[in-house]
Amino acid sequence: MKKCIRIVFLAVICFNFLASGSSGEEKKSGKEEKKFVIGFSQATTTEPWRLLFNKELREEAAKHPEIELIVRDGMDDVAKQVADVEGFIRMKVHAILITPKVAEGLTPVVNKAFDSGIPVIVLDRDLTNDRYTQFIGGDNKLIGRAAGEYAVKWLGGPGKAKGNVVEIWGGSASSPAQDRHNGFHEIIDKEPGIKMLTKPNDGDWKQDKSYEIMADALDENPKIDLVYAHNDPMAYGAYLAAKDMEREKGTAFLGIDGIPAEGVKWVYEGTLTATFLYKTPGDEGIRQALRLLKGESLGKRVILPTMTIDKTNAEQILRTNGIIK
Numbered sequence: 269m270k271k272c273i274r275i276v277f278l279a280v281i282c283f284n285f286l287a288s289g290s291s292g293e294e295k296k297s298g299k300e301e302k303k304f305v306i307g308f309s310q311a312t313t314t315e316p317w318r319l320l321f322n323k324e325l326r327e328e329a330a331k332h333p334e335i336e337l338i339v340r341d342g343m344d345d346v347a348k349q350v351a352d353v354e355g356f357i358r359m360k361v362h363a364i365l366i367t368p369k370v371a372e373g374l375t376p377v378v379n380k381a382f383d384s385g386i387p388v389i390v391l392d393r394d395l396t397n398d399r400y401t402q403f404i405g406g407d408n409k410l411i412g413r414a415a416g417e418y419a420v421k422w423l424g425g426p427g428k429a430k431g432n433v434v435e436i437w438g439g440s441a442s443s444p445a446q447d448r449h450n451g452f453h454e455i456i457d458k459e460p461g462i463k464m465l466t467k468p469n470d471g472d473w474k475q476d477k478s479y480e481i482m483a484d485a486l487d488e489n490p491k492i493d494l495v496y497a498h499n500d501p502m503a504y505g506a507y508l509a510a511k512d513m514e515r516e517k518g519t520a521f522l523g524i525d526g527i528p529a530e531g532v533k534w535v536y537e538g539t540l541t542a543t544f545l546y547k548t549p550g551d552e553g554i555r556q557a558l559r560l561l562k563g564e565s566l567g568k569r570v571i572l573p574t575m576t577i578d579k580t581n582a583e584q585i586l587r588t589n590g591i592i593k
């Protein structure tokens with residue numbers, strides 16, 4: 269009996285050994301496949317645009333089994349985002365992708381990563397210098413100009429445009445907000461009939477902050493003809509403030525981003541007058557990082573396309589994206 273127990277015991281040990289050996293192999297080869305560790309530092313995840321950005325980035329990475337992706341959310345906090353990038357440097361990741369919340373506060377840590385030999389691809393918001401590998405994003409000056417041209421046309425056309433305009437800024441320390449402002453003013457400042465009602469303000473890209481800015485503007489000004497907000501959530505926040513005061517009629521609301529489930533839908537529903545596509549850069553970021561990690565050299569800037577979205581094409585975009593049937 270004792271002998272029998274010993275045999276069974278030995279058989280179990282043998283089985284476990286073989287089984288653990290084979291699963292060990294699997295793990296090993298699984299690990300070996302993940303050749304490239306990419307750290308992605310996102311500025312925030314509060315807006316739908318950023319969630320779409322993250323989703324596309326993750327989906328693109330999932331197509332490539334050789335990539336191990338680590339995502340960190342900076343939670344709209346510069347110190348947290350700096351710490352996230354410091355963490356990637358300590359981990360010696362193979363590449364860093366980053367959307368810096370603001371230029372000034374994030375430039376030193378990105379430069380530090382780059383100087384330590386880690387390639388860095390900057391997405392959407394730029395830094396104060398170009399000590400990084402590549403930038404991918406939309407042309408925000410061009411988008412600002414397109415919004416300016418739309419505003420001028422809406423208010424009567426070049427040379428004849430007339431009206432009171434409220435501009436609601438995104439995070440004023442970020443490059444998209446500055447470029448969207450400058451591009452817009454390049455066009456509208458040529459129009460003597462256009463009056464800017466607000467001084468530079470900072471809506472930090474947030475719908476609720478924009479609501480407050482617009483509520484104050486409405487209190488102070490009996491007539492507002494057009495609102496230019498640096499993104500769709502803020503254009504929508506401004507619309508809600510006007511609606512709550514029963515003053516939304518006769519005012520045009522322009523936003524930027526143009527993601528189907530948000531800005532395009534608001535245009536289709538008649539809440540926003542127009543939005544300007546600001547393509548999310550996550551999928552392109554992964555594709556470029558992979559090219560680099562496989563030994564290709566990258567161009568310094570990849571500029572993503574834009575388009576104007578208003579009532580002439582919003583419905584078609586929603587159909588193409590399966591948002592309406």
Ligand code: FRU
Nearest residue numbers: 315317318393444473499546
């Ligand atoms: C999302 C967002 C977008 C905007 C972009 C600018 O966080 O506010 O709405 O277009 O950032 O960087």
